Amino acid sequence: KKERQRPVRVYMDGCFDLMHYGHANALRQAKLLGDQLVVGVVSDEEIVANKGPPVLSMEERLTLVSGLKWVDEVIPNAPYEITEEFMNTLFSKYNIDYIIHGDDPCLLPDGTDAYALAKKAGRYKQIRRTEGVSSTDIVGRILQTFKHKEGVNENAGVKSCDQMKTQLSNFLPTSRRIMQFSNGQAPSPGARVVYIDGAFDLFHAGHVEILRSARQLGDFLLVGVHDDQSIREKRGYPPIMHLHERTLGVLACRYVDEVIIGAPLEVSRDMVCYKFL
Ligand code: CTP
Secondary structure: OOOOOOOOEEEEEEOOOOOOHHHHHHHHHHHHOOOEEEEEEEOHHHHHHHOOOOOOOHHHHHHHHHOEOOOOEEEEEEOOOOOHHHHHHHHHOOOOOEEEEEOOOOEOOOOOEOOHHHHHOOOEEEEOOOOOOOHHHHHHHHHHHHHHHHOOOOOOOOOOHHHHHHHHOOOOOOHHHHHHHOOOOOOOOOOOEEEEEEOOOOOOHHHHHHHHHHHHOOOEEEEEEEOHHHHHHHHOOOOOOOHHHHHHHHHOEOOOOEEEEEEOOOOOHHHHHOOOO
């Protein structure tokens, strides 16, 4: 990389609907394949045509993607398919060297590969898809949670509880993953540390905004993520994403410096004085 005149620029696109740590992990890996990461956020119309309607709007999806610490630039309203025309625009206007996607097949409605042209041009690279999470799975979890909450037992199309449990257990929180998402930086001496806490369930555009505002109040942002049991007791139903998943969602945000994994609901004097680092 060092002998090159200009930085290596890589492009990854996606819908990033109900953005989760699987998406964040994809972008983290993509960034490692170059120096600058440009992300194309697929337009609402293109998602409707290729996958069905998204849950989040273009604006919300853009806020979420731009808030990730590995993202350098975003291209709104990107196409779903890498067409010849769009590929040339990526090369000439955005100086893209490589187009990246996860190792899952990405097919167009006619069954052809959305990245076929990029592959043919020798400008395609792949990252490993993160197991155990997807937007579809999250929608399933939401339906499951509210089905129980409302006491509705009959609902065709919603997976059985056993199936859900299997899905939930697919995610294995490892210390390595947490390290990959962490900044690993302690606050410098005299830094003003800002503390904000919450559930941060289904990390959304409002979370990005509040974390940005909180970070602006000081030099170092410490986020307390409440544990599953406290959330369940407080709101009467469990969080959709469990503690480790919520922690990764928060850590992926560019405004966050450090996270307390399983913070108490009450901010005590002890905690404020706690030398956490
Ligand atoms: N991705 C990933 N791991 C996941 C989900 C997505 O690595 N668990 C990657 C995809 O391979 C793609 C990028 O994230 O390169 C954007 O994915 P997106 O277009 O949003 O859609 P899906 O692949 O369908 O992801 P999901 O099912 O979560 O919507």
